[in-house]
Amino acid sequence: RSGNCAAEPDCLPTCLSYIPVCLPTGIPAHTLPVPEGRGGVIVIFFPYLLFFVVVSNSCMVPSLGTSDPYVKFKLSGKEVFRSKIINKNLNPVWDERTTLILDGLSEPLYIKVFDYDFGLQDDFMGSAYLPLDSLEQQRYLLSSSSRSMRLSEVHRKSQLWRGIVSIALIEGRDLIPMDPNGLSDPYVKFRLGSQKYRSKTLSPQWREQFDLHLYEETAGVLEISVWDKDTGRRDDFIGRCQLDLSTLAPERTHRLELSLENVPGSLVLLVTLTASLHVSIAEMSVTPLDDPQERAHIAQHYGFLRSFSNMRDVGIVMIKVIRAEGLMAADVTGKSDPFCVVELNNDRLQTHTVYKNLNPEWNKVFTFNVKDIHAVLEVTVLDEDRDRSADFLGKVSIPLLYVRNGVQRGYVLKNKHLTGPKKGVVYLEIDVIFNTVKAALKTIVPAENKYIEEDPKVSKYVCSYCDNNFNRVKRCIMVLINIGSYINSCFEWESAQRSILSFLVFVLVVWNFELYMLPLSLLMLLVWNYIFCLRETTDTVSIDCERKGFLDKLYAIQDVFLSVQTALDEVASYGERIKNTANWTVPFLSWLAVTVLCVAMVLLYFLPLRYLVLAWGVNKFTKKLRNPYLIDNNELVDFLSRVPSDVQVVQYRELKVDPGQSPNKRKRTNPG
Secondary structure (H helix, E strand, C coil): CCHHHHHCCCCCCCCCCCEEEECCCCCEEEEEECCCCCCCEEEEECCCCECEEEEECCCCCCCCCCCCEEEEEEECCEEEEECCCCCCCCCCECCCCCECCCCCCCCCEEEEEEECCCCCCCEEEEEEEECHHHCHHHHHHHCCCCCCCCCCHHHHHHHCEEEEEEEEEEEEECCCCCCCCCCCCEEEEEEECCEEEECCCCCCCCCEEEEEEEECCCCCEEEEEEEECCCCCCCEEEEEEEEEHHHCCCCCEEEEEEECCCCCCEEEEEEEEEECCCCEEEECCCCHHHCHHHHHHHHHHCCHHHCCCCCCCCEEEEEEEEEEECCCCCCCCCCCCEEEEEEECCEEEECCCCCCCCCCEEEEEEEEEECCCCCEEEEEEEECCCCCCCEEEEEEEEEHHHCCCCEEEEEEEECCCCCCEEEEEEEEEEEEEECHHHHHHHCCCCCCCCCCCCCCCCCCCCCCCHHHHHHHHHHHHHHHHHHHHHHHHHHHCCCHHHHHHHHHHHHHHHHCCCCCHHHHHHHHHHHHHHHHHHHHHHHHHHHHHCCCCHHHHHHHHHHHHHHHHHHHHHHHHHHHHHHHHHCCCCHHHHHHHHHHHHHHHHHHHHCCHHHHHHHHHHHHHHHHHHCCCCCCCCHHHHHHHHCCCHHHHHHHCCCCCCHHHCHHHHHHHCCC
16 A cells, blocks of 8 residues: 555555464464555454454554554444554554454455554554455354354353352361461462452351352362461461362362462362353343243242252342443443443343443343342443443342342432432343242351452541540450350360360250359359459550550551441441331341241240250250351341341332433434
């Protein structure tokens, strides 16, 4: 081409010859030269029409001696993909991929290279085009049998997981001490592909359970690292290890003790690999629950007769993401590039992007397994950006128990904190089928947590005198916590002699209990403290008089405010949850409470209280013996955690659609 092509960015060269080459992996590639005088080539690899773009020897801008190149792909006059910008590089490597859905191969694919100029018009660097009908080996992707599936198989596989890895983190053994006192505050990080999880407790007795997804592209190697928590400075690294999941047999629970690499210590895990069911992405024309026979089969699968098979599979939810209207304009052109993300706990799927549209239509159907009927479905609308993270356009949260099956509804989008409205409405249709017995039993086990949660922030305006008062209250609370920990250690059989003695005392006291034993127990507590704890108390009084530096005080104040804020939130939340149970805010949970109270009433009417307390104690003491790796829980706390607090009730409340904001109505009223 002549040198005046820069002044005519829309001009394209005539068809240039391409040279097919064969990579070592067998992936066909095409090399397209940039027009004469421009210098450089564009190499495009086509595995299943998935473009890996590499450009080298780009043209040089004479005034600067360098360029900020990026590539545009156009098909039928429309831009279908734009690469990221590689700053100050004449041999850029993008290593990006995208998927294009083609209706035919008659139109060529045009490739243009530009130099990015901030605040100015981008400089045109060269272009080429590729006849797609030359890709004979790729024609099967567009066969008539697959045209009904508008989303390509490659794109679907990148989102769908083929299995679930259930991990129970039990304990750590012989970990090296990292603190001056000879102890550590260890926590564990897990990584599987792009998924991450961090343990919540700072104790080598973690007893935590969580699930990770196993994708086709994931190598199947679980990376584990152990860290020591340090306040005010960087956490200390203790050790790491890896687990190859391909060596484990599926559908079995494996007890593993993994040794840390090059350092003493080990981790005890319980790992189970299970196949993933019912997770899918489809078009509106392919919906399993719309078929009466398929719906009846699924309903039978979650019927009453199968209430005690596969307790983790509670139900299935199908979400039709139809369209959105009146979205906020996130780009300077007055348009947006919206896509929709659907999340159910840690399960996440998303739609394709509709470019330059404020009223997008996705028409996608997502199907998830339901592991907890009290989970909340989150639908977030985002704007795709070229060089930065996606912009937030709106979000809605829908508890599964609030869903009206088979009803298409418009949900007004809310802000990130779900406290106020945002511009736009998203239209969804949701169906939920679940087993009531499994859902009820799942209510009294710990709920699934998010993998990684952001640390809470503290305001910079703090009062230093709160530290001492907080420590006084903390010492009083720690006494009760220590007593509870001592009692719990008897249940956990940390010391066999102590647990056996405690069990015998419990049985004798319950069997022969009289009211005079209450003041006797308080008297024994006073005598115990007088004999054994007086000297220890006098020795520890001087510890609080130690002078602290400015940073130590600042970190202590930060801990005070975060602890007080967390404690007040917990107290208020549980009070509101009890009130909302009585107010029938969630009828399912209120009916469940009524059922449990009726059963308790019948048992107390026919059986003496002494027998019931004795049965509870025997179960509590022998639970650890029957299952040494059992993760302990409190059924009442787990039940209340499913009841929404007043804050969550406001977040889940649906906003009314304002008919005056509908863009279709505005078009009718303002034809001009």
